[in-house]
Amino acid sequence: MPPSEMPLFASPNCEEARMTFRARDKRMRDKVTDVADAVRRFVNDGDYLASGGFGGDRIATALLHEIVRQRRQSLSFAGHTATHDFQILCAGNNTGRGQLLARCDIAYVVGLEARGLSPHARRVVESGQVEICEWSNYALAVRFQAAAMGVPFLPLRSMAGTDTFRFSAARSIQCPFTGIPLVAVPALWPDVAVIHVHDCDRFGNCRIRGTSVADWQVARAAKKLIVSCERIISDDEIRADPTATTIPFYCVDAVCEVPFGSYPGNMPYEYYSDEIHLREWLTAEEDPQRYQEFIDRILLSVDCFADYLERSGGKQRMQSLRDEELFPERSGGPSS
Amino acid sequence: MTACNAMELMICVASTFLEDGAIVVVGTGAPCAAAMLAQKTSAPNLTLMFEAGGVGPRLPRMPISVGDSRTFYRGLMATSMADIMETCQRGMVDYTFLGGAQIDPYGNLNSTQIGADYQHPKVRLPGSGGANDLGSFCWRVLVITPHDRRRFVPHVDFVTTPGYLHGPGAREAAGLPANSGPYKVVTQLAVLGFDEASKRMRVESLHAGVTLEQVQANTGFELLVAEPLATTPPPTAEQLRVLRNEVDPQSYLIGRA
Numbered sequence: 001m002p003p004s005e006m007p008l009f010a011s012p013n014c015e016e017a018r019m020t021f022r023a024r025d026k027r028m029r030d031k032v033t034d035v036a037d038a039v040r041r042f043v044n045d046g047d048y049l050a051s052g053g054f055g056g057d058r059i060a061t062a063l064l065h066e067i068v069r070q071r072r073q074s075l076s077f078a079g080h081t082a083t084h085d086f087q088i089l090c091a092g093n094n095t096g097r098g099q100l101l102a103r104c105d106i107a108y109v110v111g112l113e114a115r116g117l118s119p120h121a122r123r124v125v126e127s128g129q130v131e132i133c134e135w136s137n138y139a140l141a142v143r144f145q146a147a148a149m150g151v152p153f154l155p156l157r158s159m160a161g162t163d164t165f166r167f168s169a170a171r172s173i174q175c176p177f178t179g180i181p182l183v184a185v186p187a188l189w190p191d192v193a194v195i196h197v198h199d200c201d202r203f204g205n206c207r208i209r210g211t212s213v214a215d216w217q218v219a220r221a222a223k224k225l226i227v228s229c230e231r232i233i234s235d236d237e238i239r240a241d242p243t244a245t246t247i248p249f250y251c252v253d254a255v256c257e258v259p260f261g262s263y264p265g266n267m268p269y270e271y272y273s274d275e276i277h278l279r280e281w282l283t284a285e286e287d288p289q290r291y292q293e294f295i296d297r298i299l300l301s302v303d304c305f306a307d308y309l310e311r312s313g314g315k316q317r318m319q320s321l322r323d324e325e326l327f328p329e330r331s332g333g334p335s336s
Numbered sequence: 337m338t339a340c341n342a343m344e345l346m347i348c349v350a351s352t353f354l355e356d357g358a359i360v361v362v363g364t365g366a367p368c369a370a371a372m373l374a375q376k377t378s379a380p381n382l383t384l385m386f387e388a389g390g391v392g393p394r395l396p397r398m399p400i401s402v403g404d405s406r407t408f409y410r411g412l413m414a415t416s417m418a419d420i421m422e423t424c425q426r427g428m429v430d431y432t433f434l435g436g437a438q439i440d441p442y443g444n445l446n447s448t449q450i451g452a453d454y455q456h457p458k459v460r461l462p463g464s465g466g467a468n469d470l471g472s473f474c475w476r477v478l479v480i481t482p483h484d485r486r487r488f489v490p491h492v493d494f495v496t497t498p499g500y501l502h503g504p505g506a507r508e509a510a511g512l513p514a515n516s517g518p519y520k521v522v523t524q525l526a527v528l529g530f531d532e533a534s535k536r537m538r539v540e541s542l543h544a545g546v547t548l549e550q551v552q553a554n555t556g557f558e559l560l561v562a563e564p565l566a567t568t569p570p571p572t573a574e575q576l577r578v579l580r581n582e583v584d585p586q587s588y589l590i591g592r593a
Contacts, residue, residue, distance in 0.1 A: 001510055054388045054403030054417075080417075081388070081403065081465055111462035113401050114364045125460045134448065137387065138421040138469035145418060157425055158472035161510030162444075163495040164464050167454050172511075181511030210405055211389030211414045268405040268414075275400065328396035328406060 001161065001172045001181065006133040008169045009076045009103045010048050012152045012186035020189070020223050024250070030202045031255045035305060038226045038254035039066040043192050048076040050144070050188075050222060052195030052215040055083030056112065056265040056273055058208070060194040060228050062258040062305040064088040067194075068100060069300060076103040078190060080140040080214060083112040084265055084278065086121055087285075091295045093124045094288075103131040105188070107140050115278060120285040134167040135159070139185050141214040146187035147221030155182040193222035196262050197247070198270070200229035204252025205238045205245050210268030212246060219247040228258040230270055260309055260318055271321040272328070277312055338573045342524035344590050345543060346480050347373060347579060348571035350433075350522045353478060358430035359383045361420065361470055363402050365589060366480045367433030368395075372583045377575055385429065387466040389415045398588060402466075421466065424473035427513070432474035434467050435481055438492040441536045441557045442506075443479070443499025443518030445471065446492035454494070464496050471497035472512050476519035483523030488555040500535035526551045527568055531560050541566035 033041075043049070049067070053059040061084075067075075068091045079086055086109045092100025101124065110121040124130060135143070136158055146154040155173065159165040160183050165172075171184045195215050197206040206227055208215060219225055227247070232255065238245060260267075264274035264281075284294035302308045309318065340348070343366065350370040354360055356379040362371045363386075372395060375382045385391050386399070390407030391414070399406040408414040423429055436445035447467055451458035471477050477499075481487060499518045501507055508514050521528040521537065529540045538560030539551055544567060552559055571579075584590050 054401065056401055057388065057403040057405070079463075083401075106463045108462045108465035110460055115400070117461070122460055126457060128455060134463060136464040136468040137417060137466040138425075141416075141418045141421070157511060157513060158421075158469040160472065160498070160512050161495075161501045161506065162468060162498050163448070163454075164468045164497070181509075183511065209414075210408060211403060212416045213388050213403060214417055216416060217418070266401065266404045268408075273400060273404065325405060328409060 002166065003172070004165055004168045004170050006167055006169045008186060009105060009133065010188055014150055014152045014187065017147065017189045018150065026250050028203045028249055031204050031252060032202045032232065033254050033256060035062050035066045035228065035256045035258065038256050039063060039070050042224045042226055042253055043067055043072055045073045046075070047191035050078040050190035050193040050218050051082070051085045052193065052213070052218055053262065053265065054213045055081045055085060056278070058196055058210070058262050058267055059085045059265045060196040060261065061088065061263060061265060062228055062256070062261045063194040063226055065299055065305065065308065068092045071097055072100055073098050074102040075100055077101055078140055078188065079104050079106045079109040080137050081108040086110070087112070087118050087281065090121045090124045091299060093129065094127065095292060095295065099129060101130050105133050105135055105140065107135045107137045112278065112282065116282060118282060118285060120291055133169055134164050136164060139170065140188070141217060143185050143188035144214055144217035144221040146185070147189045148217045151187060153184045153186050155184055157182065159183045188221060190222045192224040192226065193218050194226050195219060196228045198230050199233045200227055200255050201233055201235045201238045202255060203235060203249040204255050205235070205249045206247035206252070207244045208246045216246060219251050222251070224253045225251050226254045226256065227252050228256045228261045230259055230261065230267065232257045258305055261305065263309060264312070266325070270325060271318060272324040274312070274317070274321055338571070338576050340571055340576055341591060344576060344579060345571060346522050346524060347590070348575045349527060349568055350478060350480050351575070352378060353520050354379050354382055354431060357381045359385060359428060360431040361385045361387060361424065361429055361474060362433055364399055368398055369579065369583050369589055370433070370480065373575065373579050376578045376582055385420055387420055387470070388417055389420055391415060398584065421469050421473065424470060429474045431476050431478060432470040433478045433480060434471055434497060435479060436496065437461055438487055438489050439479065439481065439521065440489060440492045440499070442501060442503065443521070443530060443537065444492050444495045444501065445497040445499065446494045448494040448496045450493055452493050467497045473516070475516050477517060478519055479521045481521065481523055483525045483551070483554045485554060485556045488557065490557040500530065504533065504535050525554060536560055538562055539565060541568040543568045544570055
């Protein structure tokens with residue numbers, strides 16, 4: 001198999017990573033803060049960013065908006081089924097706000113699954129201003145797994161033989177036991193990750209309900225982690241059922257309570273995705289001028305996430321998305 | 337025979353390829369509808385899985401995302417993406433459905449870009465997502481796609497997901513799991529499979545009223561033809577009733593014809 005051709009955007013050096021994790025503050029301390037403060041303290045220009053959930057499902061919308069509002073520059077990003085999360089970050093490129101995204105490991109970007117392609121995300125990626133490198137979703141999950149394990153790489157059996165491999169930074173290796181060809185993917189330790197969860201205590205012990213996607217791995221791989229949650233619960237409640245804890249406090253740097261924090265994304269057992277809002281966003285992107293006005297109105301000029309929710313239909317809209325999530329069999333349709 | 341439109345036809349035909357008792361990883365749209373239809377008709381013990389971690393849901397309606405909460409609504413398990421992919425990698429998953437902007441004679445799929453220059457594509461598409469993994473790992477890959485010369489091309493601009501690569505033995509030589517690969521391609525015109533010896537696409541059955549010339553005219557490469565060439569069994573009245581009333585009652589997918 002011809003070698004892959006693309007650059008690595010993050011070092012797979014496990015000794016460096018160990019030094020970083022050694023230096024972390026591991027005390028059980030109160031980490032509750034607001035979104036603006038968390039982003040100010042923990043997201044720096046030039047950072048490698050990872051985002052939890054699955055594109056439009058259980059995403060840390062409030063934190064992603066804030067990263068755009070605070071005008072972070074030159075970030076690298078892990079695009080494993082990045083849909084609406086990628087769309088939000090792209091608001092920091094080609095909009096007179098410099099260049100938020102500079103490098104992207106791509107497994108899936110610029111699309112919103114069945115909803116169609118994002119015209120603005122396409123403009124950003126097709127302009128050539130973002131350095132890109134191909135992977136598959138599983139390959140990126142395995143890269144986070146290697147990082148979570150503290151090893152420099154892991155093998156897998158996909159990507160082989162394709163242009164997805166050729167335009168990646170993976171390597172072809174031979175199994176030392178069976179001799180078969182394998183694909184080796186390097187560990188990925190993001191500088192910072194943002195993850196939205198259901199419940200979290202003030203120390204950062206988190207519960208996720210429903211699918212975990214790659215968040216178990218991302219939370220352990222990240223050098224810094226900001227968590228937003230639907231609600232802060234007591235540490236007694238965490239201790240009553242430790243089986244339910246998916247992310248432990250020592251992986252977490254900041255805790256932000258943001259009800260409806262995944263809106264307009266879906267949040268399992270809480271609220272369904274707002275398909276009307278997502279369609280409005282996609283439609284606004286068709287025309288750069290109209291898009292600029294749209295992101296000014298719903299993102300750049302808002303004070304906080306609660307203000308965004310208010311401008312997106314407020315309590316009434318949130319209640320109908322809750323109904324649609326909890327009673328899907330009786331709700332009228334995907335956009336009702 | 338009950339009249340039906342092209343989408344209904346493709347969903348019904350695709351559903352018949354899913355064996356009872358098997359496991360299938362599905363996406364949104366037509367593949368999900370085909371798997372739901374199979375579950376409600378010919379394959380009641382079919383287990384559905386979704387890439388983001390949903391296993392065995394009682395789907396209340398069609399999911400919008402392969403990660404949304406409907407993919408594990410009253411499900412058997414809500415797990416991780418790695419768990420789903422590894423279940424495929426270790427050989428437990430029989431079927432998956434994939435699609436793409438382009439497909440070539442060996443069933444290689446492109447969902448990454450239109451245009452041959454990686455740094456300057458004409459159109460950037462999403463990329464692999466989980467398609468490369470599923471197309472590498474699952475035993476049999478099914479494709480539901482509109483049939484035209486823009487999609488059925490001699491060479492895809494970018495091999496996102498492996499079919500039989502460049503022919504017999506190529507998957508194994510690259511390190512992909514042995515004896516896996518593209519199985520059937522279901523279009524509005526025909527069912528196509530892959531020739532055992534050459535691994536090239538061949539027409540296996542024509543849908544009612546379709547000629548071989550029509551199929552070839554809508555394909556950008558020379559097709560092999562099965563001997564004897566069959567006629568696709570038309571959807572049954574029961575399949576169409578279940579599809580219209582239970583699988584897609586709002587006609588999001590099958591239209592409001």
